[in-house]
Amino acid sequence: MTGPLMIEGARRIAILVVLGGLALVPAAAMAADAPFYVGLVSRIMVFSIAAVSVDLILGYGGLVSFGHAAYLGIGAYAVGILSYHGIDNGFVHFTVAVSAAAGVALVIGFVSLRTSGVYFIMITLAFGQMVYFLGVSLNQYGGDDGLNIARHSAFGTALDLDQPVVLYYFVLAWLLLFLWLGGRIVRSRFGVLLQGVRSNERRMIALGFPTFRYKLTAFVIAGAACGVAGALFANLTLFVSPSIMHWTRSGEILMMVILGGIGSLIGPVFGAAAYLILESVLSRLTEHWQAVLGPLLILVVLFSKSGLYGLLFQSPQMLWPRRSSKPAR
């Protein structure tokens, strides 16, 4: 750890920029008479939560989970299915969303974490697709067409999520909670162990640490956080369909992490913003925006080492070193 103080300084600046900017968005949007932006930035923050949760296991644990959209979907379907059965209570919605996502992450993680490297990528991708097909086959809840949600999660009159601005600050609060929590986890003994596993798992095992348990715990935490993002997403769109957990969504979330800066927690917030703004700008320019986005992403992967966060807030020598996940031969 070279220059932890400088890293801390950069983090503080980054967090202040994010915080200040995000807190002002609704006021600015109202002043400019463009309420559209409140929705867009809410969406960005929801995906930021998902991307931060992936960064926790990817950037610190070295686990390339390519099935993270599944937990987003589980969180969203928890809200959708509960409302379908007439349960509007927000506390119930979020408790069920978190527990369901954590439970599924526990099962998927328990099987996938027995392997590593490229196996792990393929298996998490396959399990993500399994959850997607499960969503498609839920005929009672709309199947492929999805499910309309009649009302927002109800938290009483003090927190009326029907108001877009209230919902905005609600999402922001969750994002801040997860950034704070993520920072605490990363600096804790658990977080340091996790980073040890990323650098050299064999050595950690030799030192006597049961690495499987640590990885599984991190995997479940990330899944649960992503479940919250899903529940928020359902509140934002008042609609849930299997497309939310299509495997390309998992790819997008990973892309946000890389774009923003892997292993920095706050970086993925920039990444999510950059990705969704790019998507929104390109799709207004041309119908075939994905033909532009694809090569752009390839260029980012091939030539950018540390993402936007590294570009903005870190000096070159402190950039997160790219570790090869290939086995030494």
Next chain:
Amino acid sequence: MIHLVEQVLNGTQFGVMLFLMAAGLTLIFGIMNVINLAHGSLYMVGAYVAAASFAATGSFLLGLAAALAAAIVVGVAIEIVVFRTLYTRDHLDQVLATFGLILFFNEMVRILWGSTALYMRVPDFLNGRVELLPGSPYPTYRLAIIAVGLAVALLLYLLIARTRIGMLIRAGAANRVMLGALGVNVTVLYTLVFALGTALAALAGVMAGPIFTVESGMGENVLILAFVVIVIGGIGSIRGAFVAALIVGIVDAVGRAYLRPFLSVFLGNAAAANAGPALASMLIYILMAAVLFVKPQGLFPPRGR
């Protein structure tokens, strides 16, 4: 009983197509240690070019040739432009860069052929039925797929086990650095292996054309199922891919046909109507989890790792 035989044949037909995909993937991974999500795009390119040129010329074989040629050109192009930079990168970079390729190819076929699905008919000389068992005619085209798949599997085995290029491929999988030090042009070998994998994917795409719809993104489901096959079979093992592909194909087909009636015995018709399709669509993933639980390295684990 006749129905069961039919489902097993359907599963075998799907299985050999999965094998063609999985063999290319596992070959490329085994030699270059690169994971290629865009493999499904090459399958899609094969299907599109075949459908378009079959419709234009009226000859299925011309369509097949055009598809293989076009896919190999595309495959070699992305190998040179993108993959050569990716070989030394970690798997995360490879996954994300090839994810970008998928977005690009999905959109390109929409630009070139429109966003509606293309229709590809069964070629006339295979458009019939064969009575395998008395009273159960089976489509000739699907039998032809099984035959072609098995023939390609045999050829692939002979290529890798009996020829000089196969020897180089095996040597490359064992130790690339040593192979290069012995004077073999590893760069060219990589391109050749990539082209071979591309041809297998395109062949699967062409054969899938008349059975599935030819549309943007058609390669992705097959790609992910091919991953399941590779994980079950053991990464880098072509034999494992063959066995696992047939298992996955047959389990999927039989599960979709029989799970619902099977469940209705225990759960009653209404519950089975809901749970049957849901469970059938998850069946092969559950199979994968079960195999991994017992053998984390797959059924035929690669040696020396």
